[in-house]
Amino acid sequence: xxxxxxxxxxxxxxxxxxxxxxxxxxxxxxxxxxxxxxxxxxxxxxxxxxxxxxxxxxxxxxxxxxxxxxxxxxxxxxxxxxxxxxxxxxxxxxxxxxxxxxxxxxxxxxxxxxxxxxxxxxxxxxxxxxxxxxxxxxxxxxxxxxxxxxxxxxxxxxxxxxxxxxxxxxxxxxxxxxxxxx
Amino acid sequence: xxxxxxxxxxxxxxxxxxxxxxxxxxxxxxxxxxxxxxxxxxxxxxxxxxxxxxxxxxxxxxxxxxxxxxxxxxxxxxxxxxxxxxxxxxxxxxxxxxxxxxxxxxxxxxxxxxxxxxxxxxxxxxxxxxxxxxxxxxxxxxxxxxxxxxxxxxxxxxxxxxxxxxxxxxxxxxxxxxxxxxxxxxxxxxxxxxxxxxxxxxxxxxxxxxxxxxxxxxxxxxxxxxxxxxxxxxxxxxxxxxxxxxxxxxxxxxxxxxxxxxxxxxxxxxxxxxxxxxxxxxxxxxxxxxxxxxxxxxxxxxxxxxxxxxxxxxxxxxxxxxxxxxxxxxxxxxxxxxxxxxxxxxxxxxxxxxxxxxxxxxxxxxxxxxxxxxxxxxxxxxxxxxxxxxxxxxxxxxxxxxxxxxxxxxxxxxxxxxxxxxxxxxxxxxxxxxxxxxxxxxxxxxxxxxxx
Ligand code: FES
Ligand SMILES: [Fe+2]
Numbered sequence: 344x345x346x347x348x349x350x351x352x353x354x355x356x357x358x359x360x361x362x363x364x365x366x367x368x369x370x371x372x373x374x375x376x377x378x379x380x381x382x383x384x385x386x387x388x389x390x391x392x393x394x395x396x397x398x399x400x401x402x403x404x405x406x407x408x409x410x411x412x413x414x415x416x417x418x419x420x421x422x423x424x425x426x427x428x429x430x431x432x433x434x435x436x437x438x439x440x441x442x443x444x445x446x447x448x449x450x451x452x453x454x455x456x457x458x459x460x461x462x463x464x465x466x467x468x469x470x471x472x473x474x475x476x477x478x479x480x481x482x483x484x485x486x487x488x489x490x491x492x493x494x495x496x497x498x499x500x501x502x503x504x505x506x507x508x509x510x511x512x513x514x515x516x517x518x519x520x521x522x523x524x525x
Numbered sequence: 526x527x528x529x530x531x532x533x534x535x536x537x538x539x540x541x542x543x544x545x546x547x548x549x550x551x552x553x554x555x556x557x558x559x560x561x562x563x564x565x566x567x568x569x570x571x572x573x574x575x576x577x578x579x580x581x582x583x584x585x586x587x588x589x590x591x592x593x594x595x596x597x598x599x600x601x602x603x604x605x606x607x608x609x610x611x612x613x614x615x616x617x618x619x620x621x622x623x624x625x626x627x628x629x630x631x632x633x634x635x636x637x638x639x640x641x642x643x644x645x646x647x648x649x650x651x652x653x654x655x656x657x658x659x660x661x662x663x664x665x666x667x668x669x670x671x672x673x674x675x676x677x678x679x680x681x682x683x684x685x686x687x688x689x690x691x692x693x694x695x696x697x698x699x700x701x702x703x704x705x706x707x708x709x710x711x712x713x714x715x716x717x718x719x720x721x722x723x724x725x726x727x728x729x730x731x732x733x734x735x736x737x738x739x740x741x742x743x744x745x746x747x748x749x750x751x752x753x754x755x756x757x758x759x760x761x762x763x764x765x766x767x768x769x770x771x772x773x774x775x776x777x778x779x780x781x782x783x784x785x786x787x788x789x790x791x792x793x794x795x796x797x798x799x800x801x802x803x804x805x806x807x808x809x810x811x812x813x814x815x816x817x818x819x820x821x822x823x824x825x826x827x828x829x830x831x832x833x834x835x836x837x838x839x840x841x842x843x844x845x846x847x848x849x850x851x852x853x854x855x856x857x858x859x860x861x862x863x864x865x866x867x868x869x870x871x872x873x874x875x876x877x878x879x880x881x882x883x884x885x886x887x888x889x890x891x892x893x894x895x896x897x898x899x900x901x902x903x904x905x906x907x908x909x910x911x912x913x914x915x916x917x918x919x920x921x922x923x924x925x926x927x928x929x930x931x932x933x934x935x936x937x938x939x940x941x942x943x944x945x946x947x948x949x950x951x952x953x954x955x956x957x958x959x960x961x962x963x964x965x966x967x968x969x970x971x972x973x974x975x976x977x
Contacts, residue, residue, distance in 0.1 A: 437742060
């Protein structure tokens, strides 16, 4: 299922308040794991083996421009499967990532969580917004805002991330890299 | 006042720390380098049809590059000749005209001023012929479009000189050459533009240390370099090149595809291309075709052939750049392979790249540690491999013995000093026959019987 499908809000079935609560709590746990550098646990426990993790490059075009929005066949900053995410994670455990030593700080605020059932039982289409603050070294500070479109799979009482499309608001990235998991 | 002779020594092996900090020097660089050299704009394949345009940049100037009805390409300054407003805010598209948002002056796809609203009724008193968007010289090398502000500058082919012969290794290759996939990713980095330019022109030295983490996880031939632990026959594993006008690169033999994680199809493709490259261009360049290249085309266009990333470092003052990155692919690659290459290049050298992420902080602090005026009195050095280099029997320019060395740093800074000092391109032309005399060991390759 492509991650950029707009929800048919009128017809799509919203999740119950209880499920909504579970999803929000899941996102907070995910954020805390990433803040605490529990990258392996994040990948093993929260990410599905068939993940597509995608952050496309958006060009600023005129409204009249009829070219389609980017697809996974186009330029991207992340266009990762599980094996690629795993390499990104494992790199952080080599002890040789000099720019993370001393470690930097990252903090996530997740909001605007909006969840719908898809046609497939146990699969949920979830929208959310993020603000990510990175602090490095003495005074470096970067803020990233954007939205996420996730496909979550219910897995008992928890969820696995099967698709994530990240829409970063900044066209020109105001940071030396985007090597973090949004 | 700036003493240019104090900034860089004669052979380019020592530089004052001022080069990464000084505001006056930056202004001089804008005038004497960025206003006189050929700067990368875009690739022809990204504007295939009449009216297709991209917004490009030449240092701090905003530029529109547009394909014309007769299939030629024009470039002009993206700033209205009325009150200076930026005329086009889209990064790319197809246009029949560019209309200014402020008062509605309309320019054709060739940059000519075609309409002034209320011109007659309100007595505009403007001679339209004189008020087109200022044109910029634009020329193509194998489809790569470069712009130049200086009418006296050599044409692009002469500016590249022997570097063009080397680039033909893959810009012609098996016949059809290469092109770029866009749109470029863009990011801001707080560093002087020369830090990444010198890094790409000749810094294989940092690969094993800066990128140890990524190499260890990703494996491949270069993993052996990780942590600088290996005892390797560095002199037989590659070379460095510097040519006229400061262009240069380092090549690691037989490592073209080595940083790609999903590379089986790429390896097959390269193996198929190689005999045709040898037939077209000869064995000397066929050897280079299979290597991994880190290059800078002077001043600020850097690329990694093999890893497929193609970049411009746009200066934004002395302490900041904007990085624009495209993906470099062979035209003969099919859709599937192009996609793999594009994903692989982003994975390593995109904005979130596993290797790119290692470089940013080095580049930033190499710049900002010079803000202290006492620190700034110091000197920086690029002496590695000095005199282990010279004219080569098979290749043009000056060739250094090992891919780990600073030959092409010296070539870059030697020309940097030359063009900063030169009053005009004619003064640069006067040195065309003697530019490489600072590389003094003329018989290095002759006296090296095992050299190939
Ligand atoms: S500034 Fe462009 S029309 Fe006036
Ligand atoms: Fe690097």
